[in-house]
Amino acid sequence: MNPELSIKMRGLDVKVFYDSNQALHGITLSILENNVTALIGPSGCGKSTFLRCLNRMNDTIEGARVTGHVFLDEEDIYDSSLDVVELRSRVGMVFQKPNPFPKSIYENVAYGPRIHGLARSRLELDEIVEKSLLKAGLFNEIKDRLHDAGTGLSGGQQQRLCIARAIAVSPEVILMDEPCSALDPIATARIEELIDDLRKNYTIVIVTHSMQQAARVSQFTAMFHLGTLIEFGATETIFTSPKEQRTQDYITGRFG
Amino acid sequence: MSKLLKHRDIRLKQRYRAEAFFRSCGLFAISLGVFFLLVLLYSVFSQGVSAFWQTSLTLSVKLDAKIIDPEGRRANDPQIICIADYPRLLRNALAEELGVSLDDLVSLREVSRMFSFGAGSQLRDLVVKNPQLIGTSQKLTFLAASHVDSVFKGQVNLSVSETKRKLSNKQLEWMKKLAYEGILHKTFNFGFFIFSASSRPEMSGLGVALIGSFYMMFIVLLCSLPIGVAAAVYLEEYAGRNRFTDLIEVNINNLAAVPSIIFGLLGLVVFIHFLGLPRSSSLVGGLVLTLMTFPTIIIATRSALRAVSPSIRLAALGLGASKTQTVFQHVIPLAIPGILTGTILGLAHALGETAPLLLIGMVAFVANYPVSPMDPATAVPVQIYMWANEAERAFVERTFCAIIVLLMFLALMNIAAVLLRNRFERRF
Amino acid sequence: MSASGMILFVFALGGLGLFLSRARALAFESCGSRMHSRPFYYGLWTFFLVVFPSLLFFLLWHIGTNLYIEHQIFVRVSRMEMSGILHEDRVLVLRDVLKSLLQKSMVLSRNIDHDLLSFVFDFAKKVKILNVIGSLTTVFCACFGLVYGLWDTRSQKRARNKVECVIILSLIIASAIAVLVTIGILSSLFFQTVSFFRSVPLSHFFFGTVWDPRFPTTDSNVGQFGLVPLLAGTLYIACVAMLFAVPVGIFSAVYMAEYASPQLRSFIKPLLEILAGIPTIVYGFFALVSVGPFLRDLSSAFSGNGEAFIMAQSVLTAGIVMGIMLIPFISSLSDDIIRAVPYSLREGSFGLGATQSETIKRVVLSAAFPGIMAAVLLTASRAIGETMIVVMAAGVAAKLTINPFDAMTTITVKIVNQLTGDLEFNSPQTLVAFALGMTLFVVTLLMNIFALYIVRKYREQYE
Numbered sequence A: 001m002n003p004e005l006s007i008k009m010r011g012l013d014v015k016v017f018y019d020s021n022q023a024l025h026g027i028t029l030s031i032l033e034n035n036v037t038a039l040i041g042p043s044g045c046g047k048s049t050f051l052r053c054l055n056r057m058n059d060t061i062e063g064a065r066v067t068g069h070v071f072l073d074e075e076d077i078y079d080s081s082l083d084v085v086e087l088r089s090r091v092g093m094v095f096q097k098p099n100p101f102p103k104s105i106y107e108n109v110a111y112g113p114r115i116h117g118l119a120r121s122r123l124e125l126d127e128i129v130e131k132s133l134l135k136a137g138l139f140n141e142i143k144d145r146l147h148d149a150g151t152g153l154s155g156g157q158q159q160r161l162c163i164a165r166a167i168a169v170s171p172e173v174i175l176m177d178e179p180c181s182a183l184d185p186i187a188t189a190r191i192e193e194l195i196d197d198l199r200k201n202y203t204i205v206i207v208t209h210s211m212q213q214a215a216r217v218s219q220f221t222a223m224f225h226l227g228t229l230i231e232f233g234a235t236e237t238i239f240t241s242p243k244e245q246r247t248q249d250y251i252t253g254r255f256g
Numbered sequence B: 001m002s003k004l005l006k007h008r009d010i011r012l013k014q015r016y017r018a019e020a021f022f023r024s025c026g027l028f029a030i031s032l033g034v035f036f037l038l039v040l041l042y043s044v045f046s047q048g049v050s051a052f053w054q055t056s057l058t059l060s061v062k063l064d065a066k067i068i069d070p071e072g073r074r075a076n077d078p079q080i081i082c083i084a085d086y087p088r089l090l091r092n093a094l095a096e097e098l099g100v101s102l103d104d105l106v107s108l109r110e111v112s113r114m115f116s117f118g119a120g121s122q123l124r125d126l127v128v129k130n131p132q133l134i135g136t137s138q139k140l141t142f143l144a145a146s147h148v149d150s151v152f153k154g155q156v157n158l159s160v161s162e163t164k165r166k167l168s169n170k171q172l173e174w175m176k177k178l179a180y181e182g183i184l185h186k187t188f189n190f191g192f193f194i195f196s197a198s199s200r201p202e203m204s205g206l207g208v209a210l211i212g213s214f215y216m217m218f219i220v221l222l223c224s225l226p227i228g229v230a231a232a233v234y235l236e237e238y239a240g241r242n243r244f245t246d247l248i249e250v251n252i253n254n255l256a257a258v259p260s261i262i263f264g265l266l267g268l269v270v271f272i273h274f275l276g277l278p279r280s281s282s283l284v285g286g287l288v289l290t291l292m293t294f295p296t297i298i299i300a301t302r303s304a305l306r307a308v309s310p311s312i313r314l315a316a317l318g319l320g321a322s323k324t325q326t327v328f329q330h331v332i333p334l335a336i337p338g339i340l341t342g343t344i345l346g347l348a349h350a351l352g353e354t355a356p357l358l359l360i361g362m363v364a365f366v367a368n369y370p371v372s373p374m375d376p377a378t379a380v381p382v383q384i385y386m387w388a389n390e391a392e393r394a395f396v397e398r399t400f401c402a403i404i405v406l407l408m409f410l411a412l413m414n415i416a417a418v419l420l421r422n423r424f425e426r427r428f
Numbered sequence C: 001m002s003a004s005g006m007i008l009f010v011f012a013l014g015g016l017g018l019f020l021s022r023a024r025a026l027a028f029e030s031c032g033s034r035m036h037s038r039p040f041y042y043g044l045w046t047f048f049l050v051v052f053p054s055l056l057f058f059l060l061w062h063i064g065t066n067l068y069i070e071h072q073i074f075v076r077v078s079r080m081e082m083s084g085i086l087h088e089d090r091v092l093v094l095r096d097v098l099k100s101l102l103q104k105s106m107v108l109s110r111n112i113d114h115d116l117l118s119f120v121f122d123f124a125k126k127v128k129i130l131n132v133i134g135s136l137t138t139v140f141c142a143c144f145g146l147v148y149g150l151w152d153t154r155s156q157k158r159a160r161n162k163v164e165c166v167i168i169l170s171l172i173i174a175s176a177i178a179v180l181v182t183i184g185i186l187s188s189l190f191f192q193t194v195s196f197f198r199s200v201p202l203s204h205f206f207f208g209t210v211w212d213p214r215f216p217t218t219d220s221n222v223g224q225f226g227l228v229p230l231l232a233g234t235l236y237i238a239c240v241a242m243l244f245a246v247p248v249g250i251f252s253a254v255y256m257a258e259y260a261s262p263q264l265r266s267f268i269k270p271l272l273e274i275l276a277g278i279p280t281i282v283y284g285f286f287a288l289v290s291v292g293p294f295l296r297d298l299s300s301a302f303s304g305n306g307e308a309f310i311m312a313q314s315v316l317t318a319g320i321v322m323g324i325m326l327i328p329f330i331s332s333l334s335d336d337i338i339r340a341v342p343y344s345l346r347e348g349s350f351g352l353g354a355t356q357s358e359t360i361k362r363v364v365l366s367a368a369f370p371g372i373m374a375a376v377l378l379t380a381s382r383a384i385g386e387t388m389i390v391v392m393a394a395g396v397a398a399k400l401t402i403n404p405f406d407a408m409t410t411i412t413v414k415i416v417n418q419l420t421g422d423l424e425f426n427s428p429q430t431l432v433a434f435a436l437g438m439t440l441f442v443v444t445l446l447m448n449i450f451a452l453y454i455v456r457k458y459r460e461q462y463e
Helices: A047-053 A084-090 A105-116 A122-135 A139-145 A155-168 A185-198 A211-217 A235-240 A245-251 B012-052 B079-083 B086-098 B105-112 B118-129 B146-152 B169-180 B207-238 B243-255 B260-274 B282-307 B310-318 B323-352 B355-359 B380-388 B393-424 C003-030 C039-082 C088-104 C114-151 C159-199 C202-207 C228-259 C262-277 C280-302 C315-340 C343-351 C356-385 C388-393 C411-420 C428-461
Strands: A007-018 A021-032 A036-040 A064-072 A091-094 A173-177 A203-207 A220-225 A228-234 B053-062 B137-143 B184-188
Touching: A007 A047, A007 A203, A021 A047, A021 A203, A021 A220, A021 A228, A036 A047, A036 A211, A047 A173, A047 A203, A047 A220, A084 A091, A084 B012, A091 A155, A091 C343, A105 A122, A105 A155, A105 C356, A122 A139, A122 A155, A155 A173, A155 A185, A155 C343, A185 A203, A185 A211, A211 A235, A220 A235, A220 A245, A228 A235, A228 A245, A235 A245, B012 B053, B012 B393, B012 C228, B012 C262, B012 C280, B012 C315, B012 C356, B053 B086, B053 B146, B079 B118, B086 B105, B086 B118, B086 B169, B105 B169, B118 B137, B146 B169, B146 B184, B146 B393, B169 B184, B207 B243, B207 B282, B207 B323, B207 B380, B207 C159, B243 B282, B243 C159, B243 C428, B260 B282, B260 B355, B260 C159, B260 C356, B260 C411, B260 C428, B282 B323, B282 B355, B282 C159, B310 B323, B323 B380, B323 B393, B323 C159, B323 C262, B323 C280, B355 B380, B355 C411, B380 B393, B380 C280, B380 C388, B393 C280, C003 C039, C003 C114, C039 C114, C039 C159, C159 C202, C159 C428, C228 C262, C228 C315, C228 C356, C228 C411, C262 C315, C280 C315, C280 C388, C315 C356, C315 C388, C343 C356, C356 C428, C388 C411, C411 C428
Parallel strands: A036 A203, A036 A220, A091 A173, A173 A203
Antiparallel strands: A007 A021, A007 A064, A220 A228, B053 B137, B053 B184
């Protein structure tokens, strides 16, 4: 591993309970700055649950309980002194199904900056919106119809709109929960390119079902199984010479 | 990057204040709704419960033959005992009790204002039935006048000057005396449920209205249940989506939202003027309410039918049952709880409906019990409306009491619907 | 035979037919012949044959007889009116008396002249004969159905298919009743409205600012029927009610759907719905006896000189009480609509760091806006058509005012007023109620259809 890399987020013995079911059994995992970390594993292995711990989205689920620590720049995000709203403005999230708000494209992107009061003037807001759409690679396609409904876009465009929406808040970390699972291969390819671009400015954590995708976009990979972290390391290492038999079986398609 | 840079100012304090404000607005709105509900119920119950008791006098009355039949002709003319001066008997008995001389005509008049006009009729009925009682003394319980009743229940402000009151100071003194001796007391107001319309508060009751409402509910049930279920079955099980069913659907949804008074106009023109059905009758009332209720039943039945799982239909069809057999022998029985729940709620709504009934002439002073649905009748909510327009203080109490009775019926029906729903909810 | 007796008889005969046919089919079956349908269907078919044709005939005959009577009375009375025997204001009374005479064929009143009496007796005889003919034909129909049904109980007959045909036909008829009722409403309003506009010009009704139906003015001989003050009162009171109910209802819905725990919600929602289950007459009386006097006393305490500036019957009283009644309509409908907004939208907003109220205000409510709009429209149409509360709490004086503390009246109040007195049915004073009803119906119909359209579209969006 490159010693220059600094740790952006760190999970320490994270356990999650849904009512009486334990979904995560003490995960300890570091996420490195300006890198893409992929979380892989069979369905129900807890990878999405862990992702949602990173910006406390589990708080919104009835009956979910989280123990352990998650550090963002050495601050414990489960500490009572840290505010969840602020946390989420620093750790953005993109979901499995594109979920643009029923507003115009412009309003969708401007939503985050507006609620956080990031723009002091209309001009500044316009600039943020344009920049975010540019970064998400969407601007050129839709620059003439910024004020059309966001729900009128194609699936891939909608997902990039959601990414632009997340970028507009200028977060430090972007969490992506299977962002391509509802998209066709061409749209998927575009998103993957985009993720690689975004790596320069953001730290990205992505949950994916597809081994190929993990191999293509990520620098580090964490393999989850039954709520535990089985293996973590550079993507190359994991895919070429995994230490664990289960990882081997999974990536070669023997289960999952 | 330094740590300071990362903590941007995102107006957290201000936003959390807005959050708390918004949340408390919601809580306030709900509390306001609940508060009004409680105020409404409290004002109804606190002012209405007292009408369940009515002030009565229990007194030994001498059935003096000289007063009933001064000329001794009753053996030949039975009419005599029907038209005799019974209030005088009561007045004399009460005067004797109060120590008022039978020559003091002014005081005697005041004495006779203490008991209800209906007490005379009550005594007459007793004597007509048992003429052998004439000449004896009978212990009787009869209603006090409505002013006495109001004062006895403490509903009248006694500090106003005597001339502005319905009862004089002398009568108040007598009341105290009678109450002390246990002659003046409260009894359960059975009459409230039995008596028909009367201009005297203590003699009026819900009798006719209850019968009328009962007839109407019966008619609504009889007509709207079959029509509603049949229409719903057709729309849900047989009809495809075409213009005709679309039209029906729009109509049903719209009918459920048409102002009720419009149905009154319809009833007036179609049932009374066109079909020539009798005005003020519970038949017409029931038919009008049927038209209002059946869209509700259709909507409820359709959702009940939709809740029956398709596998049951497939299973029956697979065994060679015809479509109609499947629907009538398998689907409908499973949907019955849902249908009944919807029907009860529809009936409850119809029971409280007033406006259309006003237009078809059910605001009538009906003194006789309706023998059939073709006879003039009133309904409980209409009776409430009529009492609400009466000026006398004692009617206010009765109006609230009638409201309590109405709300009780509605509560019972709603509880039945909820129980039914809970009982059968998780069957399939 | 009386109508109910006739119906009972026909049903009894039908029951007999059912039993006999079924028995016959069973007998065939036990003899070994293979029947097309189960015996019960043969019985049911005979039952239908007995009951339906005869009752249909009976009903038509009854209506026809009534129309005939009505017509005869009309002719007779107008003849008397023309020849000047009858004073104008007795026409209505006479018509009623005659009608009851003819229907019950007995004389109740003594002060009818000899000529009329003989007419009544002659006519009563005719009606009696008509009734007897009707009853006999009905009985014949029923008996014929019974005999034919029995004779037709044969093994080849597809009784089940026929019975099912009848069942489906009756289902279709039942569902067409909804359309019939709408047609009934429209036509009964329409014809009376047209005859109202024969005596009062359209412009006087729609643009007249004075409502005074009793006294003729110089330029018309029937009194003034200006819709404007009534419409203004209706809309004003509905507005006050909505101003009260919409914020309270929507905030309650938001709290129930977004903040309240499931237990609290399952307790609060039915509690608020009680408000919708209470009959409007109760609200009316509550307004009349409690709220109105309370507001009046409150205003006299605040006015300084002890004078009450809020009338006991006022726009405000009616509006507030109606608003209370409307809360659950808005809150329940909106609650359902808010809960139908997909959770993913909320998640998207939370994921960007929005607080809950920001999410609700900017995402959930804007997504639910069309639906909430529809709920508000439906509720507004209810507010406009509401009768009992305004009858008791708004007053009867048709005034044009902008003072919410003053009494105003509404369309519904006037419909009730015009139709509960002893007025002649064909006078403009009565007919105006139908013109008012038509106005009310059209306004509410448009609102309902628009609202239902929005709801439908909205539902499609998220399904």
